[in-house]
Amino acid sequence: MYRFLVVIEKTDTGFSAYSPDLPGCIATGLTREETEKNMHEAIEFHIHGLLEDHLSVPESSSFAEFMAVA
Template sequence: MKYATIIEKTDNGYSGYIPDPPGCVSAGDSVEETERLLREAVPFHVDLLREYGEPVPEPQTAVALIDVPTCLSGHRGAGRGGMSGEDAIFGTVPCRGSIKLVSETESLHAKLGNMYGG
């Protein structure tokens, strides 16, 4: 079974959690440490769920990394040279972004490392 992991930068390191099963969290000084701690925590968390007769959820969370088009950078609304919220919602912006689905933890880890200079 493979669960999606979310790792976020904090003021003093990183925190991570696994949405399925809920309640599985960790914190570390680096992305790598936080991911390692999550990998270690999942089996124990699943064992506790079983011990208390709770269901162990199948992985359901999908992870997507979304590229923000550079034409949107710095635009905060109409009237100041930017686009309106309506333009963003209805797709009248003259450029396109892309969505990349990430299915493997290693791919996500690499993307996060690039995002946070790791």
């Protein structure tokens, strides 16, 4: 099983998502739930493509943290 950080951002028309560890792997949707589903499918597709091309799947090295600033 692979695990990747996914960043989801609100846009003017819905939501968009990307993974810093998988350059070019992105998804969009009208709702956050739709975007999460689409991103899950995009990551699966991306990984399958890498494996079919006999390329290694990158290790996840990204992380996120909320920081409170007064």
